[in-house]
Amino acid sequence: MTNGLAVKTIDLVKTFDGKEVIKNCNMTVHKGSIYGFLGANGAGKTTVFKMLIGLLIPNAGNIEILGLNRVDKENEILKNIGSIIETPMFYEHLSARENLEIHLSYMGILNSNIEGTLEMVGLKGTGKQPVSKFSLGMRQRLGIARAIIHNPQLLILDEPINGLDPVGIRQMRELFLELVKNHDMTILISSHILSEIEHIADTIGVIVDGQILEEVSLSSIKDKFLMD
Amino acid sequence: MFDLMKLELKKNNIRTYIISTFVISIIMLGFIYLLAYLPQFDPNDADLELFVGYNNIISLFSVINMTVFCVLSSVMYSRFVIEEYSGDRVLLLFSYPIKRRKIFISKLMIVSLFTVIAMVLCNFTIFAFFGVSETIYPLVNESITLETITKVIKTTFIMAVSAACLGIIAMGIGFIQKSIPATIISAFLLCSLLCNIVAGTLTSDAPVIVFLAITIIGAIIVSSIVMKKNSCMEV
């Protein structure tokens, strides 16, 4: 059964200085889907994502990613995750290309299509510029390029369309759909605005004050509407 | 590990530090002539006795050069370690399928190696230059013997290793404070403090060996503390 799941968290708890920020978080993300993680500022989206990647350690609960236990199979899991957490950071004095090369070396990948990936995110021809010259939107795109270039099975994107113009947002949405369809990726994407993710998400998980209130499958809602 | 070290070189512009080493070498070359010339200002001044003879010059010069390279090493740690681990870039660094400990050790190795090699080269070049000029136009009223040369080699290696170790200790202080100024200032203070303690005894061997042993043990303790902190760090 867990074979079909990209992410499964069971009763996840995280406290900061005695304050319970995440309370019994149960999240289920199916492989090959786009999961929209919706919550107001401070609801706990970033905190949950950080626990999935291992940047924060949960006080209680269990995490399974791609059918593997988060604690036991740390490196195997990390090889298969691409992520943006908050604002993506780069080595400013290096070019976009060099930043991606460094990332690939850390991921243990020898050759990859850097130009192709830059083109996918709409950064064709900017690979040689130092990142310090990049605009906010270009950084966001480069962050997405870095998250997908090692061809991970799971993408964890924390508010990835911050700073993009409407055209950029549409391009990235199309890219996300294409990644799921043609590259077998599963995408976990957070936002505090429903309209940002409802068009592309298969499932929406709503987090309020550190608790997932509901996980709604949009396809099932659509089916219902069609039947009525 | 070698690959990780190469990546560190790629991420951080190592050329800056090579250029710094050249600049330091030129300034310190001027400094050794100043040291050699000092006693001639006032041959009757007893305070200047400290600067008389090759042995004293070698010791004093090496101690001061150690301070300089220790500060350089702490500047490198500020970039390689403090900046990377206290900024947001650490989010990315920690999401790679590589043990945090390994990445950290690669940083320690690259900075320590650079410090030792740069300081040894700097010391040897300056002493060689000075030595040759002494045979042509001597400032010091002594002849260079095999003993002098052994002393140069020994002191240089001991001080280079000390500079690297004290750099690590300074990095540890900066890491805990999460502060670049704390790193650099503690490097300077540590060196000044230790120099004052050992300066008077530098001409004999035993205290220097003890001094070296203490800095090495200190560096090992500090790096294992920082590594432990780093392994369970939440970001």
Ligand SMILES: Nc1ncnc2c1ncn2[C@@H]1O[C@H](COP(=O)(O)OP(=O)(O)OP(=O)(O)O)[C@@H](O)[C@H]1O
């Ligand atoms: N390191 C920390 N120490 C203490 N409290 C923290 C820490 N990180 C997060 N918090 C608290 O946890 C709560 C959830 O924060 P989180 O960043 O996960 O929210 P978010 O849903 O990502 O919000 P946003 O939409 O603003 O990004 C907030 O109340 C925040 O103050």
Ligand SMILES: [Mg+2]
């Ligand atoms: Mg957030």
